[in-house]
Structure formats: C-alpha cells, structure tokens
Amino acid sequence: MNAKDWYNLLINCQVKPMIAAKWGQVFAEVVKPGSFSQGQDEIDDFVGQVLHESAGLTRMEEDLKYSAQRLMQVWPSRFPTLASAAPCAYDPVRLANRVYGGRYGNTEPGDGFMYRGRGPIQLTFKDNYRRVGDLVGQDLVGIPDLAAQPHFALEIAIAWWEDKIPDELLGDPAKVRQIVNGSLRGLAEIEHFAALARDSFA
Helix, strand or coil, X not given: CCHHHHHHHHHHCCCCHHHHHHHHHHHHHHCCCCCCCCHHHHHHHHHHHHHHHCCCXXXXXXXXXXXXHHHHHHCCCCCCCHHHHHHHCCCHHHHHHHHHCCCCCCCCCCHHHHCCCECCCCECCHHHHHHHHHHHCCCCCCCHHHHHCHXXXXXXXXXXXXXXXXXXXXXXXXXXXXXXXXXCCCHHHHHHHHHHHHHXXX
C-alpha cells in the first residue's frame, strides 16, 4: 500500500484529512509486506485498536488529566471514593505514579509517569518499553519519548502488536481488546473502525 492507499483507508475510517495525509505517508514508509504476520488480513484489527487508542491518530501521549469523578470510572478499584481520587485529579504526574508505579518494571520513583502510555497503541510500563525497544532496536528505556514520534511510534505499535496478539485471536476484537487495554472499554468504536478499514479493501 502506498501513501495514497493509506490516506484513503484512514479517510474511510473517519480520520481528519490533514492527519490522514500525514499518517498515510508514515504508514507507507513503515508497513512492509512482512510487517504483519497475516498481511492485509490483519490490518483492520490493528487499525481499529490504534484509532481508538490514539483518538484518530491525534494523541501520541496518554491524557492523564482526569477529574475525580472520571478517575473513579477508569480505575474504580484504585479510586473507590471521591476522597481517594481527589489528590490525583488533574495531576498527571501523581496519577501516573500512583496507577502505574510498582509493577511491570516500574520500580523507581517517577517510573509511572516516565513510562506512561505513548504512541498509537499507548505503550505503557518500563518492561514493555524495554521489550519493544529490543524488538525495534531502540533504547526506549533511556529515550521513552521516541515512542511518541510518528515513525518510531508506528514501528513500536506494530512490534508490540506482533509480539503480544496471537494470530488466532484476530477477528475477535473483544479478546484483542483485553490484551491491549485489560478491559472492554471502547469496544464498540473499535469494531466500527475495524469494519470501516475492512470495507476499504472491498
């Protein structure tokens, strides 16, 4: 697929024209015939998840500015009450260190914020940055902001996807969603985008 093909696919998936033009070129540069184990048959699943996670390729860093009420919805086990959520409301650093600290390689103070979600797949946690960095040949632990730069971000997203998503789950967005996000949040939108991407190949 060339840049025009990708542009048309992204436009069909309701990506804004200026964003589609920019990312169409990035997809054309990064996606090669062997990038996806199942080739074109895998692209709709990938695009559906990526467009949801990145708000239509407009967000390359996790938005951690939540109200206390929203924190209770997103992380109910960590913030069961308004009083427990209030200290982290609209404070991205404190929130990331609270919800991501102490697990998956985030062992040092500040690791939660340092290794917050970045890129179109929202890569999170130091262990994942290290693993995917090794796969793409980049020091993502040392330079985590690479994961938010479009070319690297897409390479990283594809490498993570191919490493984490078994081929037998393709076509089952709910099971894929559990791996990507640990929940079914956004599933309806993901299915919608995946269907639009699939229609682009018809």
